[in-house]
Amino acid sequence: MPHNADDATPPPRGCNGKIGPGDASGEQPEERLDSASADDSPNKHLNDTTVADYLREHPDFLVRHPELIETLVPPERRLDGAAGGVVLDLHRFMLERLRGEMRGLRDSHDFLVTTGRSNMSAQARIHEAVLAILSAPTFERLIETVTDDLAILLDIDVATLCVERRAEDIDASEFEGGEIKVRGLHRVDVGTVTRLLGPKRRLLLREEIAGDIDVFGPMAGLVRSDALIRLSISPVTPPALLALGARQVGAFHPQQGSELLEFLARSLEITVRAWLDLPD
Template sequence: MADHSAPAAAPADLVSLHEAEVVAWLKQHPDLLLRHPDLCDILQPPERRSGDNVVDLQRFMVQRLQGALARASNVGNELLDASRQNLSATQRVHAAVLMLLEAGNFEHMIHMATQDWTDLLEVDVISLCVEGDPERMQEIATGGVVILPNGAIDTLLGALPALARDQTEAAEWLYGPAASLVRSDALARLDFGPTAPQAMLALGSREADKFQPNQGTELLQFLAGVLGRSVRAWLDLPQP
């Protein structure tokens, strides 16, 4: 049976709208599809070009999809690279901790942390910084251990447990003769116990973007925590 029902009425503002007017409006607003990309899903494109005056919407939509696919691929590659870098950093930190457990004495452990760790952690210089009077503590200021004036660590870190800095000009009092090499670094508090002076682990790199302010410092804090506990154990210092 034939359907004699009346077609749905067009909106009042579209009753007098003609194709020529739509075409004219589109010519005045060529960015319509950029502002409303969802229209690509409902418009019917021509299958091929039929003349110089015909725009190939099918090619436009294919190029748009190719662009979206390329962007998604780039994001995926960036995430994959970041995952690989995080895994590599985690493995290096774990290896550094295992190395520390093999120390035969306190001096050997300090040498590992300030000398051997540089290659393992892929940095150029490591300093174990302790606040105090330089004259009274001069005997420990050797082999990567440096004495900082009281309050220096709070000045550098503020209330943070760790901090990464890029494009920095390192101070000689922090890295000694190697300071001229350092272009970025990472700093982390060391906890030697309630009766010990404030201390800090500093890792410096000649690469200006090796460490960046927006990167996480959880692995660095973990490494500093292990080093602090090792120092307390070797020196039999009170626990925090």
């Protein structure tokens, strides 16, 4: 019987006339994401249960990593009260307080470290200044060390040495515009030291002031903070004053430790007394 082309059944659609792995129509399935790519993640097995199990097995985890306390968010639980009311759980508040204490301790630690470094720097500067005073080969060089070098050594802007004049001290040949020819050494009016320090005060630290022209001379306009230290050189000498000035407000302040400045002043007193062969 001859073959009729019209009776031929068309081959099913698909690759090479074959039914593919899709549905019965032979259509290809939609491409699926490769699950292996998700398995490449380092956290593929990390979930709440895994983390909880790890913490149960390592109860000291937060002890070893206390910084995480500030990262974790504590739960805010509400408990039913015995009388049917609502009682807030205090755990959250306790944790917040602990965090605050930790921040305070950290700030205190940072402050102590900063203060310690500053004190070490100040101590080194004072020691260097004292060595310079003791090393002066002449009395004139000693005065120049105080009035010229001290400001550089102490990282301030001006240092002066003031001595009250007495009536018998006034000699025009010694003065040039009210100042002894040794630069930086000022003769001030009787009572100036008491006016500035009072009758007994040894040292005065002022945080914010306008520089005293009697003390700092032409540099007074630069001074915004100062340290004034009484010098008791000898019973036979007039009152004297070591003045340190800085342009930065707060360079000296009342809360500042004074032991190093006292040591500097005491060293200067002894050295001047030795050079002038004065009784102590």
